[in-house]
Amino acid sequence: MTVRVVLADDQTVVRAGFRALLDLTDDLVVAEAADGARAVEAVRTTRPDVVLMDIRMPGVDGLEATRRIAGDRSLDGVRVVMLTTYQVGAYVFEALRHGAAGFLLKDIEPDDLRAAIRTVAEGSGLLDPAVTRRVIEEFARLKAPEAAGAERLAVLTGREREVMAPVAAGLSNEEIGKRLIMSPLTAKTHISRTMTKLGARDRVPLVVLAYETGLVRPGEH
Template structure:
């Protein structure tokens, strides 16, 4: 399967670097570029990419607002946004995840790691490493206040769905969850999928955010 990818960054040199790298990857097709957030939204509507690599700090419309618009648009439900950051911990990263981003990458990512990241998100996984996830959550939601709506959603989950949601929030993959619970990978994937549906999570990254924001999992 070829992954259709769009780039949004206000620095032409950064866009050119990513494009040069990804255009030479057989299973990735770069379908367009945007130099600001508004153009990124228009590009997403025009090309319907599988993945949008989105810088955060951009003119006209910043990457967070652009991500929010893309993820909320009814015709862009299949577009996955990966935000690009200059540093591993960026004060805006969690806001981007809340806006609907499926993960994030630092701009000095190694070429092979970038290719792998694009494929991971295109396959429906969250691009959130365990160590960075824990630090982000500790930074932004260390004292969650569960709302009545979140309590109602948690109550919709079965015990096993709560269990796999908590493990996903701790950074475990489907294979690791399956090994820990002595179930098949397909069963672990099914539990995750059902939990996402019940809490209204767009993807695995949003399920992780929900787990911490609702207090189902506490930052340690």
């Protein structure tokens, strides 16, 4: 499977490095961008599968660019992965809130990069459930549950709310099925309906919302 990728980073050497790694595979770099505004334009023009997005860029930064991409319903098939030099940080958390599918460290190993791109392109969402959840938990500890966020959960059935907890814990459909005594297919159906009702592109927003609303608390799995 060829994965179409847009590289967005203000450093030419970084873009060149990632392009060189991807050129060794079947993946195809369809565009590069040195700032967020150009990244959004490139995404709308080329419709890639995955965007590797730097967080800090001049003008429109990666957070705003991610928000614009995630907010455009015509780009639902595009997954944004944030590039960062730190595992945990406020910028990474905000990126996940804005619709990023996950994040990668810029010094990632080549094989891990290729595997991550394929994971996201296939719609799996979380690159690494444990690491992504740790980022979300870290910042959930610093803030009280949001009432506005809790109101969003009102559209869910009791079963759909129940499914969000194991999703937030990073469990697979099979594991969720075992925990809630249902088939993996039924678990997948509940998750899909939950994502549709909440306007989520993948599982990441469900994890964020579960913690922000207090449905799941840091340390609970």
